[in-house]
Amino acid sequence: MSESAGSARKILTLTDVVKEFPGVRALDGVHLEVLEGEVHCLLGQNGAGKSTLIKVLAGVHHADSGEILWQGEPFAPASPQAAMRAGIATIYQELDLVDDLSVAENAFLGHEPSRFGFTRRRSAAEQTRFILGKLGHPEIPPGRLIKDLPAAGKQIVSMARALSHNAKLIVMDEPSAVLAHDEVENLFRIIRELTAHGIAVVYISHRLAEIREIGDRVTVLKDGRTTAAGLSARTPTRELVGKMTGRSFEYAFPPRVAPDKESSAPEEKRTPLLTVTNLSRAGEFADISLTVRPGEIVGIAGLVGSGRSELLETIFGARRPDTGTVILNGHRITGVGSAVRHGMGMAPEERKSQALLLDEPVFKNMTLASFAGFARAGFTAARDERAAAQRTADNLELRPRDVDRPVRTLSGGNQQKVVVGRWLLTRENNAGGTRLLLLDEPTRGVDVGARAELYQVIHDLAANGVGVLLVSSEVPEVLGLADRVLVMREGRLIHEALAGEIDEDTVLDLVMAGSLMEGEAA
Amino acid sequence: ACTSNDTGNDAQVKTGGSGDANAAAGQKVIIGFSAPAADHGWIAAITNNAKAQAAVYSDVELRPVEAGADAAAQRAALSTLIAQKPQVIVMLPHDGKELNATGLEAMKAGIPVVNLDRAFPSAAAYRLQIKGDNYGMGLAAGQYIGEQLKAKGVGSPIIGEIPGIDSLELTQERTKGFNDALAAFGFKVANRRPAEFTADSGQAAATALLQALPKMDALWNHDDDQGIGVLAAIKQANRSEFFMVGGAGSKAAIDAITKDDTVLKATVTYSPSMASSAISLARLIGQGKGMSDLVELQVPKEITLASETITKDNASKYAKLGF
Amino acid sequence: MIAETALPKAQKYDDNLLRNLGLVGVLVILVIIGIVTRPELYSDPAWVRNNVLIILQQASGIGVVTVGMTFVIIGGGIDLSVGAIIALAGVWATTLATQSYGAAGMIFTALVVGVAVGLVNGVLIAYGKLVPFIATLAMLVSARGLAAQISGKQTQVSANETINSIATTKLLGIPLLVWILALVVAAGWVLLNRTTFGRRTVAVGGNPEAARLAGINVKRHSLLLYVLSGLCCGIGAIMLTSQATSAQAAMANLYELDAIAAAIIGGTLLSGGRGTIIGALFGVLVFSTITNLFAINNLATEVQNMVKGGIIVAAVLLQQFRYRSLTNLLRRRNVSDKP
Amino acid sequence: MIAETALPKAQKYDDNLLRNLGLVGVLVILVIIGIVTRPELYSDPAWVRNNVLIILQQASGIGVVTVGMTFVIIGGGIDLSVGAIIALAGVWATTLATQSYGAAGMIFTALVVGVAVGLVNGVLIAYGKLVPFIATLAMLVSARGLAAQISGKQTQVSANETINSIATTKLLGIPLLVWILALVVAAGWVLLNRTTFGRRTVAVGGNPEAARLAGINVKRHSLLLYVLSGLCCGIGAIMLTSQATSAQAAMANLYELDAIAAAIIGGTLLSGGRGTIIGALFGVLVFSTITNLFAINNLATEVQNMVKGGIIVAAVLLQQFRYRSLTNLLRRRNVSDKP
Numbered sequence A: 001m002s003e004s005a006g007s008a009r010k011i012l013t014l015t016d017v018v019k020e021f022p023g024v025r026a027l028d029g030v031h032l033e034v035l036e037g038e039v040h041c042l043l044g045q046n047g048a049g050k051s052t053l054i055k056v057l058a059g060v061h062h063a064d065s066g067e068i069l070w071q072g073e074p075f076a077p078a079s080p081q082a083a084m085r086a087g088i089a090t091i092y093q094e095l096d097l098v099d100d101l102s103v104a105e106n107a108f109l110g111h112e113p114s115r116f117g118f119t120r121r122r123s124a125a126e127q128t129r130f131i132l133g134k135l136g137h138p139e140i141p142p143g144r145l146i147k148d149l150p151a152a153g154k155q156i157v158s159m160a161r162a163l164s165h166n167a168k169l170i171v172m173d174e175p176s177a178v179l180a181h182d183e184v185e186n187l188f189r190i191i192r193e194l195t196a197h198g199i200a201v202v203y204i205s206h207r208l209a210e211i212r213e214i215g216d217r218v219t220v221l222k223d224g225r226t227t228a229a230g231l232s233a234r235t236p237t238r239e240l241v242g243k244m245t246g247r248s249f250e251y252a253f254p255p256r257v258a259p260d261k262e263s264s265a266p267e268e269k270r271t272p273l274l275t276v277t278n279l280s281r282a283g284e285f286a287d288i289s290l291t292v293r294p295g296e297i298v299g300i301a302g303l304v305g306s307g308r309s310e311l312l313e314t315i316f317g318a319r320r321p322d323t324g325t326v327i328l329n330g331h332r333i334t335g336v337g338s339a340v341r342h343g344m345g346m347a348p349e350e351r352k353s354q355a356l357l358l359d360e361p362v363f364k365n366m367t368l369a370s371f372a373g374f375a376r377a378g379f380t381a382a383r384d385e386r387a388a389a390q391r392t393a394d395n396l397e398l399r400p401r402d403v404d405r406p407v408r409t410l411s412g413g414n415q416q417k418v419v420v421g422r423w424l425l426t427r428e429n430n431a432g433g434t435r436l437l438l439l440d441e442p443t444r445g446v447d448v449g450a451r452a453e454l455y456q457v458i459h460d461l462a463a464n465g466v467g468v469l470l471v472s473s474e475v476p477e478v479l480g481l482a483d484r485v486l487v488m489r490e491g492r493l494i495h496e497a498l499a500g501e502i503d504e505d506t507v508l509d510l511v512m513a514g515s516l517m518e519g520e521a522a
Numbered sequence B: 001a002c003t004s005n006d007t008g009n010d011a012q013v014k015t016g017g018s019g020d021a022n023a024a025a026g027q028k029v030i031i032g033f034s035a036p037a038a039d040h041g042w043i044a045a046i047t048n049n050a051k052a053q054a055a056v057y058s059d060v061e062l063r064p065v066e067a068g069a070d071a072a073a074q075r076a077a078l079s080t081l082i083a084q085k086p087q088v089i090v091m092l093p094h095d096g097k098e099l100n101a102t103g104l105e106a107m108k109a110g111i112p113v114v115n116l117d118r119a120f121p122s123a124a125a126y127r128l129q130i131k132g133d134n135y136g137m138g139l140a141a142g143q144y145i146g147e148q149l150k151a152k153g154v155g156s157p158i159i160g161e162i163p164g165i166d167s168l169e170l171t172q173e174r175t176k177g178f179n180d181a182l183a184a185f186g187f188k189v190a191n192r193r194p195a196e197f198t199a200d201s202g203q204a205a206a207t208a209l210l211q212a213l214p215k216m217d218a219l220w221n222h223d224d225d226q227g228i229g230v231l232a233a234i235k236q237a238n239r240s241e242f243f244m245v246g247g248a249g250s251k252a253a254i255d256a257i258t259k260d261d262t263v264l265k266a267t268v269t270y271s272p273s274m275a276s277s278a279i280s281l282a283r284l285i286g287q288g289k290g291m292s293d294l295v296e297l298q299v300p301k302e303i304t305l306a307s308e309t310i311t312k313d314n315a316s317k318y319a320k321l322g323f
Numbered sequence C, D: 001m002i003a004e005t006a007l008p009k010a011q012k013y014d015d016n017l018l019r020n021l022g023l024v025g026v027l028v029i030l031v032i033i034g035i036v037t038r039p040e041l042y043s044d045p046a047w048v049r050n051n052v053l054i055i056l057q058q059a060s061g062i063g064v065v066t067v068g069m070t071f072v073i074i075g076g077g078i079d080l081s082v083g084a085i086i087a088l089a090g091v092w093a094t095t096l097a098t099q100s101y102g103a104a105g106m107i108f109t110a111l112v113v114g115v116a117v118g119l120v121n122g123v124l125i126a127y128g129k130l131v132p133f134i135a136t137l138a139m140l141v142s143a144r145g146l147a148a149q150i151s152g153k154q155t156q157v158s159a160n161e162t163i164n165s166i167a168t169t170k171l172l173g174i175p176l177l178v179w180i181l182a183l184v185v186a187a188g189w190v191l192l193n194r195t196t197f198g199r200r201t202v203a204v205g206g207n208p209e210a211a212r213l214a215g216i217n218v219k220r221h222s223l224l225l226y227v228l229s230g231l232c233c234g235i236g237a238i239m240l241t242s243q244a245t246s247a248q249a250a251m252a253n254l255y256e257l258d259a260i261a262a263a264i265i266g267g268t269l270l271s272g273g274r275g276t277i278i279g280a281l282f283g284v285l286v287f288s289t290i291t292n293l294f295a296i297n298n299l300a301t302e303v304q305n306m307v308k309g310g311i312i313v314a315a316v317l318l319q320q321f322r323y324r325s326l327t328n329l330l331r332r333r334n335v336s337d338k339p
């Protein structure tokens, strides 16, 4: 593909584009050149300006200066509508769907098939079904309300919306972040189909492997500036990471301080910290039993929709189980209150709806679960909180490092760091602190560098005796980070193994409709 | 009673004298009764008086229906009342014009309507109308204030006014009467701050008024109930250089006038006793009798009560009529 | 493929339907209370028929206003000025000058005033970026003030027989006012559920950012919602004027609270993005039926009020109860479906 | 790193501060209008001093209520029953029976009634899962009904000199009522900005799900917010009763609207999660100053209302204008900083 790129026409050219927010220059001279029919990847750390750039293209933000040429013409979309009319469709990083509208209505929102203002519902449903079919998801009913779909389903609908326009350029901002392995394959198939028809795709992801697989060329942003344009997607990782961060390190798991072997561990480390027995919730998961020992990292792998998030939330007491018990350190968990009191913490899956106070500053978000611990006689100790949050922000390479900034103004990946940081901070400052950490997709949207930092932090926690129960849709992450791996499918635990004794393919086989488990499940 | 702190039975009833032929029990009369929701002493007294008067007659059955918060609610309530076919309906409408259609409906259904206080524009909508004289009330207050000031020899007096709910037509009539009377003396109102017939709104309005008029000669407050708050505000502002006239004639106001220890020197009546009279006359209408002191065989069509001025001199006479 | 479990098969049950069923249940209970307390009235079929019509007729004005309000709330706003718009439109339509143009002139005036005030609301909110609560509260105060100014604080009698007869005319035995309500509700339902305008209203209220990204002109749309509400108020003004054969500055007092309450009881989210027209209608009917129940039982106002609060709470709790238990039922059935 | 360089200064500007500055500007403008229109009054320093105190004093009751309301709104709720709670507490505190226990008994009664009603609101909303709008609307109706029942619809005069003297007492030349307001505002400010309770309030209102998952007992906290509002109403009831030397079922009419409006004008988000006590205080003062301005200029009610709506809109626009232009100023300065 990259060979043909040389001869293809330029469809989009950005020169020296600048965009400033109050207090931040998000884009500080961006250059970008996209060719017809290519997959052009945007790389950059969290906060580098990728999402801002594509929002400028989509007419959401207006560039302060710089030049944009679209199909050879100067282009400054006044509104999203203008951009769409010009042939640029966008899949945004944050889901942009309306909960109380149906799948079809969301897909065609703003350009509904209609006659005299009356919606042509059958036509919309048919077209939606067709697009969903093309996307490999004929099972999603066009009439279903969005709020009844799981996160992955919503992502599909976002894609369907982008395809519902006859776009010449489709911009995808971290579309794979909420997708599981098989879904990503499917996504790539669609992208290839699109490019085969001459449609250009701008693709943003923090997963370098994906970029190598689907990308033709790469543009790297650093602090709002283009540091490398039009690189080949085969550029060595070290070089790409170097351009992104100014440093050079690899997507790697830090060496694990070997967890105590069961036999050699002292008594208190062998008795489980968390014991879950026969936990069930109708329609979500059934008969789950598991344990986590102090200092142990347990990873749960599974398909999107296999019930892992619900399991974690139930263990945390945020959902009431139909049957079964959760015992933490000898205390029965009956609700979130008791879970937190006894030292459990959870970084939930959906940061915006479940974790963040968007208008509050970073430090107050980080101390949301612990400000009472800092407080004296009910009076908050903002200075201590800020200091503690600052330390965590430094550890996680929050960008910008200003903990007084409203979370709303952070980039997606940095918001994720705040969510995870909340529970790391609790540990540092409370004598009792977090003893068991539940992490649901903790690295979603986090860049390569920060990811490594995060892994290191998780390891350090474990080394200090904190138990970690981790859910991730990235199988390598589960395998690389965890000591023990649990595989979940359709709400049941179907396999358990030490991380060293299982490989990626086996997990994927198990996770899919795989034949491997048939014997065990029975 | 204006305040529940008063004790004893304070309804204004007429227990017919022994020589009164009309007092003798006659044919049984069912009287439907509707007045707006009482959130105010005067209206409460209206309802109480009507009930008490009805209780005096062995041949009267009173069917009160509460009229809710606005004209629409009262219309709805009256529709159900008409459907029950009482012999006579006595009603104090939220607004005479807004309930005119309902009056017509009842009359068409053959039920004579006694309108209390708030006139229907169409004469076909009622059999009898008893009303207080709002314009006359303002006139009386203005007359009293004018005379007093003239007697004191005040040249161009500063006069304040605290009406009740300003959007009501009755308030406008009172104000008009007041202005007309003052004009005869060559005086006019310097500041006018409406309240809402409640004591706390009276306090707020009076406080604002006193602040706007650092010196004042006279004040008319339309309503003695809100007057509790007005007097409180005057006391809180430490003002006493003026005199005040009240309105309606509540017991507390009459007491204060008698004691003469506040700025309140007079009040002009607008007595809720009209409800008692309305029930008596409705009974006569139902029984087809006339008023025994009149030659006419039937009850007349309109009765307007005179607004009287209660001062220290005649207060004892009115003490019984205070509500 | 999203795992099969990720798409629970048929979600046959529908929040809205259940809520509405709950409200129907509440209505039935209210009627039963009526029957039990006043059997002699309810034993007369003519009276019952008439009573139903009276309840509907009394609900008609506020019902029309509630339809507009429901749109505004679904679209993420609120309109505190509805009562004031009715007053202003009613007063303007009944000035002697307007009355001289006859019924058509009066109706035209009421509608134009309603739309114009709605337009001002809309401009202030959509383009002036005022919070809807404050903008429409300011409008409430101003419009009532203007109405008082125009009417000279007098009740203005309508001398127009055509207008006055709206309240007395019946078609096929059903009052014209009820027909108007039915028409407005039907139009509202179609507008909300079957047109791009309605679907965009849900989007604008549910997720304004998403709506903007989808290319919807959110500002213009918000503006139109207030205009729609103003239009409904204009219609309501005619209906109320005809019922009272008059208009005044204090008319339709606190309609805003009633309309909002009816919409919310009917399942509309105060924060926007969700709501139903039928539910709002049921909300209005519940209030109207409660009033009727009190009237036929001749409850004293204070008792009425104490009881009314309780009934409202009970009604909403009842709705929720039905909803939850039914959901559980369905969920349990789903579970047992599994092997 | 550019993000770091561009950030620090500009980020320090504070919405709330700017909003409050805007409101101070509005107050200044209102005072200037007063001076221009009534120079003869403003030329007397004693009158001016007294006028300030009166504005504050008239703002005191509603001010206290607004503090409670601000907490409720920040916490994601709304309390439509504040006026009704004041009426119920005031009436209950002035029954002959209560008055026989003296001032302490009356104050105690008012506070207990306020807290109790708040508790019922809180339970209905937090545990009964009623929408706050509906639950407190129902409470509004019920509590006023109960107040009417208790008072027999009469105005109950307070014969207690201690209670009545609250409104007349001055400390250091400043009315006791104003001291109470200052105390409640100060306590409210500390509670919101310096305590865990305040932090929880912001969290619960800003994102209840996030608050819950962070281990905050959202239900209990919501309940406490309504209790707090009830308590403020209890205090307000005493203040109003003392001012009017009486209480009745219709007192504090529509205080809910005033309190909500003041809170919102002061920068509190109706959807919760953000708000300031000082802003709310300024909101109340703006309203109180407007009333004062109208009084000293003897404006007729209808003109008053028409103008009032306009002033509210202008005030809010003014705030926004200042805000935006200042932001732009800051932005421009940043840009020019760059080479």
Ligand SMILES: Nc1ncnc2c1ncn2[C@@H]1O[C@H](COP(=O)(O)OP(=O)(O)OP(=O)(O)O)[C@@H](O)[C@H]1O
Pocket: A021, A022, A024, A025, A026, A044, A045, A046, A047, A048, A049, A050, A051, A052, A053, A093, A399, A400, A408, A409, A410, A411, A412, A413, A414, A445, A447, D003
């Ligand atoms: N609305 C806003 N107001 C202020 N600052 C903003 C706003 N949106 C983004 N920023 C800032 O602009 C910078 C670039 O953000 P952007 O979202 O483009 O990053 P990104 O490259 O997409 O990061 P990620 O990989 O985490 O999604 C960040 O510093 C961010 O904090």
Ligand SMILES: Nc1ncnc2c1ncn2[C@@H]1O[C@H](COP(=O)(O)OP(=O)(O)OP(=O)(O)O)[C@@H](O)[C@H]1O
Pocket: A147, A148, A149, A150, A151, A152, A283, A284, A302, A303, A304, A305, A306, A307, A308, A309, A310, A349, A473, C004, C005, C006, C007, C008
């Ligand atoms: N809003 C919803 N309405 C109905 N069912 C839902 C909803 N959210 C989740 N579910 C169901 O709950 C189950 C588990 O979904 P969930 O997406 O949480 O699983 P998961 O393994 O955590 O996947 P993910 O990787 O997306 O977090 C699925 O059957 C899904 O359909």
Ligand SMILES: [Mg+2]
Pocket: A050, A051, A052, A093, A173, A411, A412, A413
């Ligand atoms: Mg981004």
Ligand SMILES: [Mg+2]
Pocket: A305, A308, A309, A310, A349, A440
């Ligand atoms: Mg999940």
